[in-house]
Amino acid sequence: DSSSPKGPFVPTQADYQKVYDAIAARLANETDYDDGSYGPVLVRLAWHASGTYDKETGTGGSNGATMRFAPESDHGANAGLKTARDFLEPIKAQFPWISYSDLWTLGGACAIQELSGPTIPWRPGREDRDVAACTPDGRLPDAAKDHRHIRDVFSRMGFDDREMVALIGAHALGRCHTDRSGFDGPWNFSPTVFSNEFFRLLAEEKWAQKKWNGPTQFTDKTTGTLMMLPTDMALLKDKGFKKHVERYAKDSDVFFKEFSDVFVKLLELGVPFKTEDRFVFKTSE
Ligand code: CCH
Incomplete structure (x- = not known):
């Protein structure tokens, strides 16, 4: 009708x-x-x-x-x-x-x-x-800060340590822009492919403080072209976070599953x- x-x-x-x-x-x-x-x-x-x-x-x-x-x-x-x-x-x-x-x-x-x-x-x-x-x-988190800040901010949202680390693994994607955050560069060589590379590089590469006029960030010693934020490096300093970095660095399937859930x-x-x-x-x- x-x-x-x-x-x-x-x-x-x-x-x-x-x-x-x-x-x-x-x-x-x-x-x-x-x-x-x-x-x-x-x-x-x-x-x-x-x-x-x-x-x-x-x-x-x-x-x-x-x-x-x-x-x-x-x-x-x-x-x-x-x-x-x-x-x-x-x-x-x-x-x-x-x-x-x-x-x-x-x-x-x-x-x-x-x-x-x-x-x-x-x-x-x-x-x-x-x-x-x-x-x-x-x-929202401030990249210049440390592991306590990450835990404060993400607990306020209701996440536990494992979930915080999994979420930050999204830094496999994209890059930092000097005209946005002040930081510069990508976290890995394939910034348009989702992967566990962020964790693999964080766990396996040697990272040094970047020498420049910008905010404190870290550079891989092998190529000098990749980056980590102070908050990314903080995941290695804290035991509760580091064990998950290592788990995800080793096992991409586990990271994919846990990232999806969180x-x-x-x-x-x-x-x-x-x-x-x-x-x-x-x-x-
Ligand atoms: Fe992030 N992130 N993020 N991030 N982020 C930046 C870029 C991306 C922090 C700081 C920054 C998560 C957690 C954190 C993405 C996803 C997630 C930048 C550069 C900073 C700074 C911005 C720019 O200059 O363009 C900090 C600090 C934390 C926690 O401690 C979480 C959680 C997620 C998603 C689940 C993605 C993707 C980018 C790349 C954006 C782009 O434009 O390429």
């Missing part, structure tokens, strides 16, 4: 797979950026949207997508993430029914899968909120989901 009113559009897994496919296609087409992929910066957007979560107050987290607004968009830690938000705008225009907060987290899950990482089961249900829900500055958890912090079921998206060919 063509005269009956249509109910509200309720997207299915197939609809979300179409969004996934559109992000994947855009990643494959837009290669004139950094090391050839926007994937790493999409992962960073999903992480910074989610990592503001505070388990005591239930504030922050990916629900809300408040990084669209100042002051959160201007927080120092979020420098450069406009690139990732702008990359996703044409996808939002194509699928106006998806919230920014679902889109940004789906972008991170898609990027991990498309860059040869593990499957990241994902579920919808985030709703965008307004500027009043912006989180205060200082909730990245799923990160993207869901503080979100009042109405559904238990997660979607597993098909990766592009």
